[in-house]
Amino acid sequence: MFPKNAWYVAATPDEIEGRPLGRRICGEALVFWREADGRVAAVEDFCPHRGAPLSLGRVCDGRLVCGYHGLEMGGDGRTVAMPGQRVRGFPCLKRFAVREHGGYIWVWPGEAAQAEDAPLPRLPWVDEPGWAHGGGLYHIACDYRLMIDNLMDLTHETYVHATSIGQPEIDETPCSTRTEGDQVVTSRFMNGIQAPPFWKMAMRANGLDDSATVDRWQICRFLPPSQILIDVGVALAGQGGFDAPAEAKASSVVTDFITPETETSIWYFWGMARRFRSEDAELTASIREGQGRIFAEDREMLERQQLNLQQHPERRLLMLNIDAGGVQARRVIDRLVAAERA
Numbered sequence: 001m002f003p004k005n006a007w008y009v010a011a012t013p014d015e016i017e018g019r020p021l022g023r024r025i026c027g028e029a030l031v032f033w034r035e036a037d038g039r040v041a042a043v044e045d046f047c048p049h050r051g052a053p054l055s056l057g058r059v060c061d062g063r064l065v066c067g068y069h070g071l072e073m074g075g076d077g078r079t080v081a082m083p084g085q086r087v088r089g090f091p092c093l094k095r096f097a098v099r100e101h102g103g104y105i106w107v108w109p110g111e112a113a114q115a116e117d118a119p120l121p122r123l124p125w126v127d128e129p130g131w132a133h134g135g136g137l138y139h140i141a142c143d144y145r146l147m148i149d150n151l152m153d154l155t156h157e158t159y160v161h162a163t164s165i166g167q168p169e170i171d172e173t174p175c176s177t178r179t180e181g182d183q184v185v186t187s188r189f190m191n192g193i194q195a196p197p198f199w200k201m202a203m204r205a206n207g208l209d210d211s212a213t214v215d216r217w218q219i220c221r222f223l224p225p226s227q228i229l230i231d232v233g234v235a236l237a238g239q240g241g242f243d244a245p246a247e248a249k250a251s252s253v254v255t256d257f258i259t260p261e262t263e264t265s266i267w268y269f270w271g272m273a274r275r276f277r278s279e280d281a282e283l284t285a286s287i288r289e290g291q292g293r294i295f296a297e298d299r300e301m302l303e304r305q306q307l308n309l310q311q312h313p314e315r316r317l318l319m320l321n322i323d324a325g326g327v328q329a330r331r332v333i334d335r336l337v338a339a340e341r342a
Helices: 144-152 154-160 168-172 197-205 281-311 321-341
Strands: 008-011 021-025 028-034 040-044 058-060 063-065 079-081 097-101 104-108 132-140 176-180 183-193 214-223 227-236 249-262 265-274
Touching (some): 008 265, 132 249, 132 281, 144 214, 144 227, 144 281, 144 321, 154 281, 176 321, 183 321, 197 227, 197 249, 265 281
Antiparallel strands (some): 008 104, 021 028, 058 063, 097 104
């Protein structure tokens, strides 16, 4: 139900600082660690001696040492040494392609050879100056496609996030959906409105009058297999909306990297990148705290939704015009999965 020959965010660098990290991704149990030369390695989380999880061990001189009997593993999946034993005949573990990019560790859970020429997504806050980015990680017990549905249809903000980013104008303004190859883009533009609480805070932070009438936008971009970048913001009314000059708006990119753990659970790496007051660490922390509360509201809704769907698998769900972004994204995913099976 998920493509494996694709790049997924697996972890943040701090999670493997001086220790191994075990994480299940797309049904595969992996262990990550940093080798002596600083590169990140990933192999099956399975000791070839007795099947113990290698992630319960430690890292010593760049080698992964099993916490059960001291077997030492190299980043190529080969056993390097074991106290009192000859290891030449030990089976080699499956190795996974790994890259560091944009403050994340990415993994290719499928065939490593296919990852060599596969590009990682372009992240503007990494490639261009003047950006600040902060975020976090949630483990959520839901099908990863439910999170994609959630993020490609922001109508739910009026109800799930009524005290922060929701407002009636989201319901009242139609959205448009288009496809660009394997990417899906859903857009909504709301003009001549009042900003909701979260964006009033952002306006004040950027030196704008938070009582002023604004033009607001939401542009959700799905990148397969399961990444979504959302351009959001408000600008003083009549200044050009999304294209308004920096001094007349408060805007950012919501970053959503959704990594399936199992068929009913995900690792959700969320964040927000902005181009105003990028040097202000306190503002970054404040935005991260507020955004974390918003996504916690999503987590409760999605987990309860997953339980309902599991209890009533026979029920067909309605597909409305507001669901177009999620429907198109699922079609892309289905096409990729079918191509791998073929």
